Amino acid sequence: MVRPNFPVRLGAAEEALINQLKFAGADQAAERITVAGLPTRRVESYHYTDLKTLLRAVPPMAQPANQVDVPALDLPGSYNLTIVNGVASQQGTAPAGVTVGTVRGGVLTTRDDTLIHINNGLVREAMSLDIAPGVDQIIQIARRIEGVAAHVADALKIFVADGATATIVETFTGSDAAHVGNHATYLALGKDAVVTHVTVDLSGRDTSHFATNEYHLADGAKLRTLIIHAGSDLARTHLYPRMAGQGAHADVTGLNLVSEGQHADITMETNHAVPNTSSQPLFKSITRGRSKAVVQGKLVVARDAQKTDAKFMHQGLMLSDDAEILSKPELEIYADDVVCGHGSTCGKLDEDSLFYLLSRGIPKAEAETMLVRGFIAELVDPIENEALAEALNGIIDTWLLAGK
Amino acid sequence: MTTPVLEIRNLHARIEDREILKGVNLIIPPGEVHAIMGRNGSGKSTLSYVLAGKEDYEITEGEVLLNGKNIFEMGADERAAAGLFLAFQYPIEIPGVATMTFLKAALNAQRKARGEDELKTPEFMRLVKEAGAQLNVDSDMLRRPLNVGFSGGEKKRAEIMQMALLKPSLAVLDETDSGLDIDALQVVSKGVNSLRDGQRSMLVITHYQRLLNHIVPDVVHVFSDGRIVESGDKSLALKLEAEGYANYGGEAA
Ligand SMILES: Nc1ncnc2c1ncn2[C@@H]1O[C@H](COP(=O)(O)OP(=O)(O)O)[C@@H](O)[C@H]1O
Ligand SMILES: [Mg+2]
Numbered sequence: 001m002v003r004p005n006f007p008v009r010l011g012a013a014e015e016a017l018i019n020q021l022k023f024a025g026a027d028q029a030a031e032r033i034t035v036a037g038l039p040t041r042r043v044e045s046y047h048y049t050d051l052k053t054l055l056r057a058v059p060p061m062a063q064p065a066n067q068v069d070v071p072a073l074d075l076p077g078s079y080n081l082t083i084v085n086g087v088a089s090q091q092g093t094a095p096a097g098v099t100v101g102t103v104r105g106g107v108l109t110t111r112d113d114t115l116i117h118i119n120n121g122l123v124r125e126a127m128s129l130d131i132a133p134g135v136d137q138i139i140q141i142a143r144r145i146e147g148v149a150a151h152v153a154d155a156l157k158i159f160v161a162d163g164a165t166a167t168i169v170e171t172f173t174g175s176d177a178a179h180v181g182n183h184a185t186y187l188a189l190g191k192d193a194v195v196t197h198v199t200v201d202l203s204g205r206d207t208s209h210f211a212t213n214e215y216h217l218a219d220g221a222k223l224r225t226l227i228i229h230a231g232s233d234l235a236r237t238h239l240y241p242r243m244a245g246q247g248a249h250a251d252v253t254g255l256n257l258v259s260e261g262q263h264a265d266i267t268m269e270t271n272h273a274v275p276n277t278s279s280q281p282l283f284k285s286i287t288r289g290r291s292k293a294v295v296q297g298k299l300v301v302a303r304d305a306q307k308t309d310a311k312f313m314h315q316g317l318m319l320s321d322d323a324e325i326l327s328k329p330e331l332e333i334y335a336d337d338v339v340c341g342h343g344s345t346c347g348k349l350d351e352d353s354l355f356y357l358l359s360r361g362i363p364k365a366e367a368e369t370m371l372v373r374g375f376i377a378e379l380v381d382p383i384e385n386e387a388l389a390e391a392l393n394g395i396i397d398t399w400l401l402a403g404k
Numbered sequence: 405m406t407t408p409v410l411e412i413r414n415l416h417a418r419i420e421d422r423e424i425l426k427g428v429n430l431i432i433p434p435g436e437v438h439a440i441m442g443r444n445g446s447g448k449s450t451l452s453y454v455l456a457g458k459e460d461y462e463i464t465e466g467e468v469l470l471n472g473k474n475i476f477e478m479g480a481d482e483r484a485a486a487g488l489f490l491a492f493q494y495p496i497e498i499p500g501v502a503t504m505t506f507l508k509a510a511l512n513a514q515r516k517a518r519g520e521d522e523l524k525t526p527e528f529m530r531l532v533k534e535a536g537a538q539l540n541v542d543s544d545m546l547r548r549p550l551n552v553g554f555s556g557g558e559k560k561r562a563e564i565m566q567m568a569l570l571k572p573s574l575a576v577l578d579e580t581d582s583g584l585d586i587d588a589l590q591v592v593s594k595g596v597n598s599l600r601d602g603q604r605s606m607l608v609i610t611h612y613q614r615l616l617n618h619i620v621p622d623v624v625h626v627f628s629d630g631r632i633v634e635s636g637d638k639s640l641a642l643k644l645e646a647e648g649y650a651n652y653g654g655e656a657a
Contacts, residue, residue: 351459356496359456360510360566361484361517370509374500374549 008037016058017118020151023061026121032114039114048294048326049265051114054234055208058180061122062086062150071140072171072202073391078138081127084146086154088127097132097164098139107157107186108212113238115210119184122153126184129156133164138385145174145181145207155184162190162218167385169198172211172231176204183211189221191245196224196383200395203231205262212238217277219245226379227254228392229264230399239268243277243305252281253379257399258323260289269298270310272338278309284379285316286372287323288403298330301338308338316346317375319403369400407472408433409487409574409605410455415466417454424450426630427466432574435602439616440609441641442627443649448609449493451627452578456490457483471573484510485517487573491563491580493609498550503562506550507532511569535568539595556583564595575599576607581615593618613645628652 010018014037021030038055039046062085069091071080079098080091090100106120129139145152160166172181181203189195201209209232217223229235241250256264270279285293297312316325329342349371357367376396383389410432417425424447432438442448454461455468457480468475475483498506511531512522523531536546539561551559560580567575577596581589596606596619608619616624616638624640625632626649633652634640 352496353498355456355458355480356492356498357506357510358480359458359484359490359492360506360570361481361514362506362509363481363513364479366509366513367481370501370506371498374498377500377549 008035010034010037011052011056013055013058014038016060016151020058020061021118021121024122024124029117029121032117036114045113045267045296048292048296048328049236049263054263055180057178059149059151059178062145062152063147065146072142072173072200073140073169073388075138075140075169075387075391078140078169081129081139081141083127083141083143083154083156085144085150086152088154095135095137097135099130101128101130102126103128103157106184107155108184108214109240111240115182115236115238116184116212119153119155119182119212122182123155123184126155126157129158131158131160131164131166133161135164135166138167138169138388140169140171142171142173143181143183144172145179145203147175147177149177149179151180151182153182156186158185158187160187160189160193160195163192164190165194167196167388169388170200172199172201172203172209174203174207177206179203179207181207181209181211185211185213186216187213188216189218189223191218192220193218194222196385198226198228198383198388198392199237200228200392201231201235201237202395205231205233207232209235210237213240215239215241215250217241217243217245217248217250220247221245222248223250223252224382225250225252225254226383226392227266228257228395229255229266230257230395233262235263236265236267239266240271241268241279242271242273243279244273246274246276248277250279251382252279254283254295255376255379256283256285256293256295257396258285258287258291258293259399259403260291263292263294265294265296267294267296268312269300272299272301272305272308272310274302275304275306275308277305280310281312282378283314284376285314285325286319286375287316287325288319290320290322292324292326294326294328296328296330297342298332299340299342301333301335301340303334305335306337308335308340310338310340312342314344315375316344317372318346318348319372369397372400373397406434408469409471410607411469413467415451415454415468416464417450417461418464419450419461423464424461424630425454428631430625430632432605432607434605435600436622437600437606437608437619438623438625439621439641440607440625440627440632441611441613441644444611446627447630448627449578452490452493452576452609455576456480456488481513482517484570484572485514489567489570489572489575491560491567491575491577493578493582495551495559495563497552497554499552501550503546503548503550504532507566507569510566514570531569535565538568538598539565540591541565557585557588560584560592561588561595564592568595568599571599572604574605574607576609578609579611580608581610581612589615589618613641616641626652
């Protein structure tokens with residue numbers, strides 16, 4: 001097809017996306033891709049993750065698939081929900097204090113980001129969860145893409161009431177096909193709510209996994225997130241925590257685990273909108289083979305947001321010489337009385353530590369595993385639910401063993 | 405003749421292009437405690453690392469037998485399982501690795517390598533408590549990550565506690581006395597002495613004679629510029645303390 005008026009040459013992935021968006025009635029989103037194409041390295045926030053190069057094909061929109069009811073993680077007593085090929089379903093009755101429903105349309109705040117436009121453009125109905133005080137079961141949402149290669153855009157909107165406590169786990173799995181998953185989660189924390197939100201990408205390697213998590217924290221709310229990329233060859237998760245109420249605090253954490261041929265990207269933009277809030281973004285990347293791990297972290301502090309305390313950190317551990325670990329910290333600070341910073345480190349397993357363990361009789365492979373686990377401990381140890389922490393350690397061990 | 409626990413023959417080792425060990429000869433029979441004294445920089449820690457299997461060194465000549473077996477054919481972990489233990493001059497801090505997890509992994513790895521069954525948790529806990537009590541290593545220290553935030557003295561006590569748990573046939577103690585106050589020195593020495601059983605051998609490396617009042621050696625060796633230059637009984641340590649290392653060449657210590 002000749003498009004003399006457009007400077008951007010569109011590939012098969014873009015043509016497919018444009019058709020899907022038009023079919024869904026999302027003409028604006030379709031138009032944006034028609035004009036600009038998928039973001040390339042020339043778009044600043046995609047500099048290290050050139051989608052136009054990395055995403056060569058987008059399969060047809062998913063058809064409803066047979067439900068597979070087994071949750072991805074074995075968490076005793078968890079309340080399990082599934083979203084399979086975009087279709088939400090509930091298993092059993094919800095525990096007291098949890099209300100499951102649906103809301104129309106997408107859940108994400110509009111931003112200048114192609115993946116967000118696509119998600120908002122394609123999602124017609126989102127699953128909603130309302131969590132009142134007094135719920136102590138883990139809520140596990142298994143988001144799956146089953147069957148032949150499919151494109152899925154789904155969304156989840158969660159409200160955790162004032163004073164409520166919740167542990168929410170999302171897993172991304174499915175058949176091993178060239179799926180494209182574009183997932184959205186909007187999570188609002190009421191006043192003094194305390195929430196742990198864990199997401200784990202365990203998709204097959206051929207899947208391209210995209211997720212956007214938006215968080216809204218009211219006064220005194222405490223959030224801990226842990227984003228783990230341990231599946232797809234191409235994974236990118238956006239995190240947008242917004243400290244909207246005084247005293248809010250977020251521990252925003254994430255882990256890229258990449259092996260030969262994989263590319264994982266966590267891109268965060270934290271917004272401190274009011275005075276006296278804090279955030280501690282801590283990310284780690286472990287690479288082996290020829291692979292790439294990216295963490296971008298931007299701290300935005302509004303003019304009024306005095307006494308903001310925020311530090312972004314990314315630590316990389318290279319288990320091979322051929323991998324790339326990339327960090328991009330950014331500070332955008334409009335208030336003057338704040339403590340904000342960023343840092344990044346990158347290295348190999350410490351030889352002296354390894355020798356110390358060997359000298360006590362621990363064989364090399366086991367010693368290396370202990371050190372890698374030690375490197376990650378800072379992310380997993382703060383997860384208070386023991387079964388969940390153990391399940392996450394299990395995922396990490398599986399990844400480590402797969403490389404041996 | 406019984407097989408020595410340790411036999412070092414004409415050992416030469418270098419790091420990068422620098423020769424550090426220049427022909428070490430040493431035989432330690434079962435049950436004996438030998439001390440090595442020498443000024444800083446003479447190569448004592450290098451000897452301990454070469455014995456334990458640190459990879460930074462190139463062995464250019466000589467051989468080392470542990471209970472009759474050539475250790476240069478074994479990795480560091482295999483040497484440990486074969487009965488070698490090094491108490492580090494500077495124990496390594498390892499954040500994220502819980503001390504208990506580490507102790508259990510070490511003990512069970514050695515047992516496994518020797519064809520013994522792994523220890524069940526209650527049995528393991530009992531052994532750790534026992535060794536811990538002896539060396540004033542309390543449960544608070546055991547709950548922390550390995551050596552992290554330990555004071556100098558706590559690190560040394562933790563090393564000897566590991567030794568008490570792992571029960572090696574040859575313990576190499578590298579300046580275990582440095583950084584210890586007199587109380588800690590007594591605790592550590594008591595721990596070491598309680599492991600002397602007529603079979604287990606020790607190589608005690610120290611800069612000062614003080615330690616040897618507490619851990620009384622059978623033989624004292626003077627180490628200078630990468631080799632043993634004199635050997636004698638424990639009175640040699642007193643002589644060194646009085647006269648310094650000046651008689652052994654190089655600058656004064
Ligand atoms: N990694 C190293 N690279 C280069 N030189 C080293 C290294 N380690 C030790 N040395 C040198 O080897 C010599 C012996 O050091 P060491 O064995 O630590 O002595 P000691 O324990 O007797 O004080 C010293 O001169 C020291 O500078
Ligand atoms: Mg030394």
